[in-house]
Amino acid sequence: MQLSELRGSPQHADRAFRWLATGAAGVVLVVLALIAITMTDRARPVLERMGLGFFTETTWSVPTGTFGALGFIYGTLYTAVIAIALAVPVSFGVALFVTQAAPRWLRRPLVYTIDLLAVVPSVVFGLWGLLVMGPALGLHGSYATAGIILAIMITPIITSLSREVIETTPTTDKEAALALGATRWEMISAAVWPHSRAGLVGAVMLGLGRAMGETIAATLVIGNTVHVTANPLAPGYSMPTVIANEFGEAEPLHKSALIALAVTLFLITIAVNLVASWIVQRQARRSAGR
Amino acid sequence: MKRLATIRLGLAMAALLAPAGCKKKEGGATLNGSGATFQKAAQEIAIDAFARADAGKGITVNYAGGGSGKGRKEFADGVVDFACTDAPYKAEEAATVKGGEFFYIPNVLGAITVSYRLDGVDKLQLSAATIAKIFQRAIKKWDDPAIAADNPGVTLPGVDIVVARRSDGSGTTENFTRFLKLAAPDAWTLGSGSTVAWPGDTQAGNGNNGVAQVVKSTNGAIGYVDLSDAAENKLRYAAVKNQSGKFVAPDAASVTAAGDGIAVDDKLLFSALDAKGDAAYPITAQSWCMLYAKQADPAKGKAVKAYFKYLLTDGQALLPQINFAPIPKALQEKALAQLEKVQVP
Numbered sequence: 198m199q200l201s202e203l204r205g206s207p208q209h210a211d212r213a214f215r216w217l218a219t220g221a222a223g224v225v226l227v228v229l230a231l232i233a234i235t236m237t238d239r240a241r242p243v244l245e246r247m248g249l250g251f252f253t254e255t256t257w258s259v260p261t262g263t264f265g266a267l268g269f270i271y272g273t274l275y276t277a278v279i280a281i282a283l284a285v286p287v288s289f290g291v292a293l294f295v296t297q298a299a300p301r302w303l304r305r306p307l308v309y310t311i312d313l314l315a316v317v318p319s320v321v322f323g324l325w326g327l328l329v330m331g332p333a334l335g336l337h338g339s340y341a342t343a344g345i346i347l348a349i350m351i352t353p354i355i356t357s358l359s360r361e362v363i364e365t366t367p368t369t370d371k372e373a374a375l376a377l378g379a380t381r382w383e384m385i386s387a388a389v390w391p392h393s394r395a396g397l398v399g400a401v402m403l404g405l406g407r408a409m410g411e412t413i414a415a416t417l418v419i420g421n422t423v424h425v426t427a428n429p430l431a432p433g434y435s436m437p438t439v440i441a442n443e444f445g446e447a448e449p450l451h452k453s454a455l456i457a458l459a460v461t462l463f464l465i466t467i468a469v470n471l472v473a474s475w476i477v478q479r480q481a482r483r484s485a486g487r
Numbered sequence: 488m489k490r491l492a493t494i495r496l497g498l499a500m501a502a503l504l505a506p507a508g509c510k511k512k513e514g515g516a517t518l519n520g521s522g523a524t525f526q527k528a529a530q531e532i533a534i535d536a537f538a539r540a541d542a543g544k545g546i547t548v549n550y551a552g553g554g555s556g557k558g559r560k561e562f563a564d565g566v567v568d569f570a571c572t573d574a575p576y577k578a579e580e581a582a583t584v585k586g587g588e589f590f591y592i593p594n595v596l597g598a599i600t601v602s603y604r605l606d607g608v609d610k611l612q613l614s615a616a617t618i619a620k621i622f623q624r625a626i627k628k629w630d631d632p633a634i635a636a637d638n639p640g641v642t643l644p645g646v647d648i649v650v651a652r653r654s655d656g657s658g659t660t661e662n663f664t665r666f667l668k669l670a671a672p673d674a675w676t677l678g679s680g681s682t683v684a685w686p687g688d689t690q691a692g693n694g695n696n697g698v699a700q701v702v703k704s705t706n707g708a709i710g711y712v713d714l715s716d717a718a719e720n721k722l723r724y725a726a727v728k729n730q731s732g733k734f735v736a737p738d739a740a741s742v743t744a745a746g747d748g749i750a751v752d753d754k755l756l757f758s759a760l761d762a763k764g765d766a767a768y769p770i771t772a773q774s775w776c777m778l779y780a781k782q783a784d785p786a787k788g789k790a791v792k793a794y795f796k797y798l799l800t801d802g803q804a805l806l807p808q809i810n811f812a813p814i815p816k817a818l819q820e821k822a823l824a825q826l827e828k829v830q831v832p
Binding site: 259 | 541580654657664685689748
């Protein structure tokens with residue numbers, strides 16, 4: 198039989214399916230583009246007034262109409278970095294434990310518990326941080342407090358994704374390593390790690406995205422004061438929290454400044470995702486080449 | 488056949504709906520309002536009493552709060568029957584109100600206290616300039632000469648001052664900063680607005696309650712909190728120096744006294760901040776509700792008039808028990824006259 202015979206002429210169902218799928222993909226892109234366009238348009242008044250200063254100044258004064266977003270951008274990145282630094286080792290550790298080391302009877306309950314953590318509403322974490330954890334550790338609202346709460350919030354996501362990635366390691370690879378006399382740790386570093394590295398990066402990036410966009414929990418524990426400092430105990434502020442705090446009573450120019458912050462957050466999130474997918478692709482290519 | 492069935496169904500539905508329509512004519516209506524959280528307690532106590540009064544029979548009133556800005560936005564979009572706000576629309580915003588012409592109805596006055604916790608000091612007096620310096624962190628210790636000058640004969644401890652302020656945008660912040668700008672123009676440099684560029688070493692709290700919480704739990708703390716929340720949290724608050732040079736503590740009487748010294752324009756807009764009069768508490772804020780001049784729905788229109796008539800008459804007497812103050816008599820008459828002008832189809 199020839200290939201052309203197999204192909205034949207496209208059937209109606211095939212064609213309809215193709216249009217439907219293309220349409221669905223198109224709708225997503227159009228919505229994304231519309232969001233970007235309308236938001237940027239509304240952000241224009243403040244960008245025209247502040248110019249590049251919007252991104253480089255730290256003064257945010259509504260009465261004088263000075264809007265510098267640097268303090269909020271810094272706070273967003275700083276808390277996200279703290280959160281990732283705390284959450285990644287724990288998440289990977291738990292994922293490896295569940296998939297490689299835990300006794301069979303413990304796996305299922307453990308996985309359930311972690312997945313359950315992921316559905317706790319963020320405001321619950323925030324209130325707990327404000328009323329219980331903060332006072333217990335002697336912490337006021339600060340970068341550190343927010344970072345810890347965000348770390349707790351993103352741990353379940355990173356753990357769940359890493360576990361699934363790690364589980365895709367072919368049994369043959371693992372058994373081959375063990376057959377060569379590898380210890381369990383050597384097996385993990387020789388078989389599991391190279392296989393899942395790209396997926397793990399993806400898991401971390403998703404966690405990072407959530408940490409940067411978290412609003413309610415962060416508002417409760419971050420301190421809500423602009424400070425560009427490396428001191429983790431200083432109160433801070435982040436982009437989503439200032440939007441949530443000030444949008445309700447904002448006047449036109451102030452509102453435009455808050456929308457400009459939203460656009461900035463949008464762009465940073467896209468950049469993070471692009472970097473992540475670039476890393477994942479490069480990794481995939483490298484492992485394929487091996 | 489099919490058409491006939493549709494007609495029959497329509498008739499049946501009309502028959503079902505008819506009694507409900509009749510009931511509505513007897514005064515069954517639901518009013519939805521939103522806006523200023525400053526006067527939420529005042530709305531709630533009035534709504535509760537109105538539901539039990541004769542005038543309120545069959546009328547349900549809901550007040551959702553959410554902030555002055557939210558109230559103005561929702562009133563402009565026409566999604567609420569009335570809205571309340573601590574600050575009137577800016578000229579360009581007023582033009583966006585979909586329901587056309589509307590009236591401001593002033594309905595409540597309230598004090599913003601300068602609440603503090605300083606163990607061992609039960610009475611404190613502050614002038615506007617000193618308050619401005621404290622909140623700008625120009626004064627950092629309680630035994631500072633400027634505070635001592637306002638409080639002759641009081642021994643002040645050398646404790647660090649902790650300033651508590653709002654983290655969220657708020658009409659309370661707007662009125663407090665506007666007072667400082669009015670009464671201490673030389674000392675206050677941060678301007679006025681729903682949020683200002685507070686110094687970095689101040690503590691932020693969410694809502695009046697959030698600020699009250701910081702003040703309550705920290706020795707040496709000071710913050711601005713509306714009288715209702717300050718009283719509820721059992722905070723101490725300072726007597727503030729007014730235009731006549733007298734130190735006056737915030738209470739229902741001194742707030743009403745501030746109302747006596749105000750100038751009202753023909754839209755019933757005014758500011759009670761830094762008011763004249765010996766007995767006036769100077770950080771007195773006002774709040775309005777807004778009503779459409781031409782009501783679209785007869786039942787709702789009637790209900791709006793009934794509720795606001797209650798709010799401006801019997802409702803005023805309820806205010807002191809929740810630490811708000813009635814508006815002055817002269818203003819009350821003007822507000823009632825404005826309410827009369829609301830047209831119901």
